[in-house]
Amino acid sequence: MSDKVAIHMEKAGPNFYDDEAVFATYMQHRQRSDTPNETLEKPVLMDLIGLITDKRILDLGCGDAAIGREFLQQGAASYVGVEGSHKMAAIARQTLADTSEQIIQQTIEDWTYPHAAFDLAIARLSLHYVADLVPIFTKVFDALVPSGRFVFSVEHPVITSCDRGWKSGTPRQDWIVDDYFTTGLRVTNWLGGTVQKYHRTVEDYFHLLQEAGFMIADLREAHPQREYFHDVQTYERRKRIPLFLILAAHKPG
Ligand SMILES: C[S@@+](CC[C@H](N)C(=O)[O-])C[C@H]1O[C@@H](n2cnc3c(N)ncnc32)[C@H](O)[C@@H]1O
Structure with a gap:
């Protein structure tokens, strides 16, 4: 297979982030002002997480582990980040270099x-890269203590349903939703690469949690x-299309 073909091959989540060019573009994107992660996803996530004092925290698909650093500064007892990308895990280890916390480079x-x-x-924006969440939610349930909490964000199902009509890198002004109830693999162009994601409906996420034994506490769409x-224009534009779905659940006490 020629390199030219290989470059355009779709990649699973961790391999995608290990691509030199994708990784550099992603890290640049996260530095921009008013990123959707900072303006939309993180405020809701933090609201749903609440107080983290003395909490032992697991972060699945932790990326650069910046949030782990924040949690530790706010009094978390410990932080374990699991990250599939070698490049991302290396950055996460740097982020936590002056702590004794663990970054595990595994999927x-x-x-x-x-x-x-x-x-x-x-799990922040990592679970839509996972093909089968049934065993993952069961493992998370078992890894939590009674009353332990699970809060995760994913790309909103209207976004994962279909990317027809969107040119990656251009601001979204409107969005085509199609094949919504045909769940499963999607291949999409993003950050100059091609990545595999898995589309699920809102209902699917809800039922997956219930089937694993979780009690659902809240569901948000990062209004x-x-x-x-x-920037007020960015705020106005972000009112048009939901980008994130965030769920909070707990293991019964
Ligand atoms: C959009 S980034 C988010 C990173 C971080 N959670 C944050 O919000 O800043 C998604 C991360 O999930 C990781 N990831 C994707 N699929 C994964 C998998 N199957 N196992 C472990 N990590 C995975 C990627 O390597 C990437 O670092």
Whole structure:
């Protein structure tokens, strides 16, 4: 196979982020002002997480682990990040270099989850890269203590349903939703690469949690809030299309 063909081959989540050019573009994107992650996803996630003092935290698909650093500064007891991309895991280790916390370079699917070891599990924008969430949610359930909480964000199902009509890198002004109830693999162009994602409906995420034994506490769609935006035009534009779905659940006490 020629390099030219290989460059355009679709990649699974961790391999996608290990691509030199994709990784560099992703890290640049996260530095921009008013990123959707900072303005939309993180405020809701933090609201649903609440107090983290003395909590033992597991982060699945932790990326650069910047949030782990924040949690530790706010008094979390410990933080374990699981990250499939070698490049991302290396950055995460740098982020936590002056702590004794662990970054595990493994996939969410392959890691051996310890039993009843965490008070809180989070997964920020990593689970839509996982083909089968049934075993993952069961493992997260088992890894939590009774009353332990699971809060995760994914790309909103209207986004994962179909990307027809969107040119990656251009601001979304409107969005085509199609094949919504045909769930499963999607291949999409993003950050100059081609990645595999898995589309699920809102209902699917809800039922997957219930079937694993979780009690669902909240479901949010990251409704834009003006206070988080520097730029009013970006705020107005973000009111058009939902980008994130965030769920909070807990293991019964
Ligand atoms: C959009 S980034 C989000 C990173 C971080 N959670 C954040 O919000 O800043 C998605 C991350 O999930 C990781 N990831 C994707 N699929 C994964 C898998 N199957 N196992 C482990 N990590 C995975 C990617 O390598 C990437 O670092």
